[in-house]
Amino acid sequence: MNYLLKRPAVLNELERSLGDDFLVLGEKRYEIVDFVMERATKLFAILTLIGKCKSILDFMVEGISDIDLPFQVSDIKSSENLLASHNSARIYCLLTKWSNWDLQELSRFQWSLLAPILELGHCSKHYDFHSNTILPFAEDDEGSRITGGFSSVRRVKIHPAHYTLNGDFETEKVSQLIL
Secondary structure (H helix, E strand, O other), rough: OOOOHHHHHHHHHHHHHHOHHHHHOOHHHHHHHHHHHHHOOHHHHHHOOOOOOHHHHHHHOOOOOHHHOOOOOOOOOOOOOEOOOOOOOOHHHHHHHHHHHHHHHHHHHHHHOOOOOOOEOOOOOOOOOOOOOOEEEEEEEEEEEEHHHHEEEEEEEEHHHEEEEOOOOOOHOOOOOOO
């Protein structure tokens, strides 16, 4: 993400979305960019994707950053906001002002930027992912599927930016790593 989201791009997007208000911010602009670059790159990207880039100011004031992701949105369809009540109070208060459409978009787009970084090795741990988690598979070989017992297994290649290796692995064997 950091190789895509650079300071000038953040400044340009803020200027585009805030218009004249951007110039009024003065030196505060650079504080906002620092906040985005150091603590909220994913959040800023999500807000930009859903057309709510200027909301980064509210998130910054509330101290809400990437570590607060994912935001939990209720699956219950009702006339009230879809924000789940188990989010922290500051997130809940901030997002209750949003429309149901905006909350659904936030919920949908956040998963695109929250692909996990897997720790792999001889003593790999078990991962329990949210049902909306997008796994970082670069290639998925459906033809290699083997089914038996209570599960099925298939060969996948994990995107190199989404795993770390612990233990002794030879580099040429990493490309053959099978989950």
